[in-house]
Amino acid sequence: MPAITEVTIRRARREDVSIIVAMLADDPLGGGRERIEDPLPQCYFTAFATIDRDPNIQLVVAEDGEGAVVGCLQLCILPGLSSQGASRGLIEDVRVASHCRSRGIGEQMVQWAIAEARAKECKLVELLTHHSRVDAQRFYERLGFARSHVGMTLRF
Numbered sequence: 001m002p003a004i005t006e007v008t009i010r011r012a013r014r015e016d017v018s019i020i021v022a023m024l025a026d027d028p029l030g031g032g033r034e035r036i037e038d039p040l041p042q043c044y045f046t047a048f049a050t051i052d053r054d055p056n057i058q059l060v061v062a063e064d065g066e067g068a069v070v071g072c073l074q075l076c077i078l079p080g081l082s083s084q085g086a087s088r089g090l091i092e093d094v095r096v097a098s099h100c101r102s103r104g105i106g107e108q109m110v111q112w113a114i115a116e117a118r119a120k121e122c123k124l125v126e127l128l129t130h131h132s133r134v135d136a137q138r139f140y141e142r143l144g145f146a147r148s149h150v151g152m153t154l155r156f
Contacts, residue, residue, distance in 0.1 A: 006065035007105055009112045012072065016061050017048050019069045023095035029130055030095075058116065062109050064100070071096040071105045075113045077120050089117025091127040094136075110143055 012020060018040050025034035035041050051059050056078070062071035076090040091113045096105045117125045128151050129136045141147075 007070070007108045008063045009060050009109060010063065012048070012052075012059040012061045014045065014048060014052075016069055016072075017044050020059075020061065020072045020095075023072055023097055024093060026095070026098050029132070060109070060112070062096075062105050069097075070100040071109050073109050073113060075116055077117065077122060083123055086123035087121060089113065089120070089122040089125040091125060094127070106139060107143065110140075 021034055021040060021044055022036060024030045025036050048059070051057050051074070056076060058075045060073060060075070061069045064070045071094075073094040074092040076092065077087055078090055079085075079087045091110065094106060094109060096103075096109075114125050126149075127140065127145065129140060137147075
């Protein structure tokens with residue numbers, strides 16, 4: 001597939017929530033976590049409102065040249081004491097619409113997040129990806145990320 005050269009990254013809006021949730025659900029892991037119903041459950045809109053109000057979180061979407069939402073990610077700026085009081089950027093929920101994968105959209109979004117974290121004076125950017133997402137791990141390593149930690153999760 002040809003690369004999509006004209007991608008616009010913008011802050012997500014309430015009307016994007018159903019498209020974002022559909023992208024989050026479009027794989028075996030997300031499909032088990034998300035609820036795709038019509039209408040979409042209110043919990044997603046409540047979460048969106050909380051995210052949208054937080055100045056340290058940016059939920060963004062990527063639009064193709066026709067204005068269709070084809071990707072999303074969330075960037076959290078986390079202040080900290082370690083590393084001499086350094087803030088860090090945490091990239092989460094990177095998704096590209098299945099019909100648009102391998103066309104450069106994910107790379108453009110992650111590069112945007114790195115530049116945004118740098119502009120906010122973060123000293124590092126980190127992300128988590130599930131151990132089963134081998135293609136995603138290769139993708140992030142190609143962008144310069146290194147395996148550095150062991151992630152652990154406690155779900156409630």
